[in-house]
Amino acid sequence: MTGKGTRHLLLLSLLVCALLLPQAGCAWGCHPSPSTNVLNLLGDEPVTLDPAISGETSSHFYIMQIFSGLVRLNDTMEVAPDIAQSWEVSQDGRTFTFHLRPGVKFHDGREVTAGDFKYSWERACDPRTGSQTAATYLGDIVGAADRLAGKAEEISGVEVIDAHTLRVTIDAPKTYFLCKLTYPTAFVVEQSNVESAGDWWRHAVGTGPFALQEWEPGQLIVLAKNELYYGRLARLEQATFHILAGNPMAMYENGEIDVMPVGAGYIDLVRDEAGPFYSELAVAPELSMYYLGFNTAAPPFDDGNIRRAFCHAVDKERIIKLIFRDMVSEADGILPPGMPGYNPNLSGLEYDLEEAKECIAASKYGNVSNLPPVTITVEGYGGGVPSYLGAIIQGWQQDLGAEVGVRQVGSDELVYHLMEEKDEMFVLGWVADYPDPHNFLDNLFHTGSENNIFEYSSPELDALLDRAGVEPDGEARLGMYRQAEQEVVDEAPCLPLWFGENYLLVKPYVQGYRLDPLGIPDLSQVYLES
Numbered sequence: 001m002t003g004k005g006t007r008h009l010l011l012l013s014l015l016v017c018a019l020l021l022p023q024a025g026c027a028w029g030c031h032p033s034p035s036t037n038v039l040n041l042l043g044d045e046p047v048t049l050d051p052a053i054s055g056e057t058s059s060h061f062y063i064m065q066i067f068s069g070l071v072r073l074n075d076t077m078e079v080a081p082d083i084a085q086s087w088e089v090s091q092d093g094r095t096f097t098f099h100l101r102p103g104v105k106f107h108d109g110r111e112v113t114a115g116d117f118k119y120s121w122e123r124a125c126d127p128r129t130g131s132q133t134a135a136t137y138l139g140d141i142v143g144a145a146d147r148l149a150g151k152a153e154e155i156s157g158v159e160v161i162d163a164h165t166l167r168v169t170i171d172a173p174k175t176y177f178l179c180k181l182t183y184p185t186a187f188v189v190e191q192s193n194v195e196s197a198g199d200w201w202r203h204a205v206g207t208g209p210f211a212l213q214e215w216e217p218g219q220l221i222v223l224a225k226n227e228l229y230y231g232r233l234a235r236l237e238q239a240t241f242h243i244l245a246g247n248p249m250a251m252y253e254n255g256e257i258d259v260m261p262v263g264a265g266y267i268d269l270v271r272d273e274a275g276p277f278y279s280e281l282a283v284a285p286e287l288s289m290y291y292l293g294f295n296t297a298a299p300p301f302d303d304g305n306i307r308r309a310f311c312h313a314v315d316k317e318r319i320i321k322l323i324f325r326d327m328v329s330e331a332d333g334i335l336p337p338g339m340p341g342y343n344p345n346l347s348g349l350e351y352d353l354e355e356a357k358e359c360i361a362a363s364k365y366g367n368v369s370n371l372p373p374v375t376i377t378v379e380g381y382g383g384g385v386p387s388y389l390g391a392i393i394q395g396w397q398q399d400l401g402a403e404v405g406v407r408q409v410g411s412d413e414l415v416y417h418l419m420e421e422k423d424e425m426f427v428l429g430w431v432a433d434y435p436d437p438h439n440f441l442d443n444l445f446h447t448g449s450e451n452n453i454f455e456y457s458s459p460e461l462d463a464l465l466d467r468a469g470v471e472p473d474g475e476a477r478l479g480m481y482r483q484a485e486q487e488v489v490d491e492a493p494c495l496p497l498w499f500g501e502n503y504l505l506v507k508p509y510v511q512g513y514r515l516d517p518l519g520i521p522d523l524s525q526v527y528l529e530s
Contacts, residue, residue: 036237037527045217047415050200051185065209065239068208125148137180176469210234210524222238242257258509268325282503288430290499291429292392294425306363316331374423376404376424378407389406431519
């Protein structure tokens with residue numbers, strides 16, 4: 001998640017939303033059956049459906065159903081064939097030769113060729129496209145940097161051998177490269193569709209198991225089964241997403257939606273084993289980390305002691321228990337449980353007010369009264385401050401004497417323009433794009449990374465991350481990432497707050513609806529029982 005780059009999570013307040021009591025309608029616990037083979041879901045308005053541009057979860061949710069790429073992540077989060085049915089890797093680990101499935105078609109019926117991938121990637125890296133993800137996910141390819149800089153019309157490391165063969169050469173052997181190609185930036189788009197209009201993606205033509213059938217802004221999005229899909233056809237006829245449609249619990253109770261994300265306001269009710277909802281509750285672990293970020297390039301958080309002081313003055317355990325109702329787990333580090341390289345023994349910056357005050361005294365400011373004004377940037381539209389953030393700010397004021405203001409910005413600005421929009425602090429979440437520590441540590445904290453909104457720079461960390469990126473020995477590589485993670489935590493460009501989980505209510509007749517660890521369902525696997 002960074003305004004700049006990848007799977008940012010926007011709504012930190014989702015778990016603490018104050019849901020209203022159910023409205024009149026279906027009594028608690030009743031289970032209306034579906035009358036048609038249509039799945040009804042709540043939906044967010046996507047910012048974009050352009051795979052080259054998208055950098056947040058709301059848009060990805062739809063893009064992953066409509067588009068596809070050479071490879072994908074399977075149920076065990078391993079790279080698996082998608083449009084490419086096979087590939088070979090050269091002995092030096094730098095050249096990948098992909099063999100496309102014959103007969104794969106776009107939604108409009110035209111067959112996909114290797115040239116379509118070359119076009120799609122070169123378009124993503126074209127500076128005029130304005131992608132904030134292309135450098136991260138395609139930048140390892142030889143010649144991509146020149147294309148991104150506007151110095152070349154092509155990516156020299158992408159060669160079309162024939163209609164169904166694509167050769168890709170990267171700048172160094174990197175074990176995570178194939179994982180990067182599962183990200184939407186590497187998906188194939190149809191050239192005539194892209195060139196049809198400025199907002200072409202409002203009528204997107206993809207290759208995925210669902211096609212975009214209807215989009216009424218602010219009301220609904222309808223995805224229909226793609227009868228031309230090259231894989232197993234979806235069992236649903238369509239999925240209808242209701243945008244900002246009303247009270248979620250009331251809609252779920254009335255049978256208007258079939259799946260509902262559960263917020264903190266209802267968690268005690270749905271966790272009650274004797275209650276009517278417990279059997280419908282599904283909990284899905286997620287490879288995500290929510291954090292409070294510091295602008296390390298500007299006062300006062302250019303001073304590491306001030307950053308550490310603010311970290312030591314946040315009682316995460318209390319907030320998780322009282323506000324989040326233990327729906328999340330406390331984060332000491334950057335890598336979430338389940339991520340390769342996760343270190344349960346990492347030494348975090350614990351809640352310690354005395355240590356916080358000592359850090360302030362050791363800083364170049366010496367005293368809180370000498371700090372310049374501090375503002376925290378958070379998503380919102382002029383409403384109240386989320387409860388968890390209010391508790392954090394109140395703690396800083398009461399325990400440190402630090403005054404912190406809040407500035408709310410819209411979700412588009414928060415994710416896609418935060419590098420320019422951010423104040424002294426900001427709040428975001430990051431969900432994995434692929435299960436590799438590189439996706440968190442390198443993408444977020446390497447100097448110059450698209451996603452390094454903190455503007456943090458450490459030559460020692462950069463050198464360690466660069467070595468880890470090309471280290472062939474798996475255990476040695478993970479050891480390097482653990483070392484890098486500890487350095488990041490100690491230097492505190494951000495305060496890890498908590499690791500996320502997804503809580504859902506799913507109607508009994510809905511089968512196969514599961515969120516993967518990246519927080520996205522594969523709707524092609526879902527079906528409804530009558």
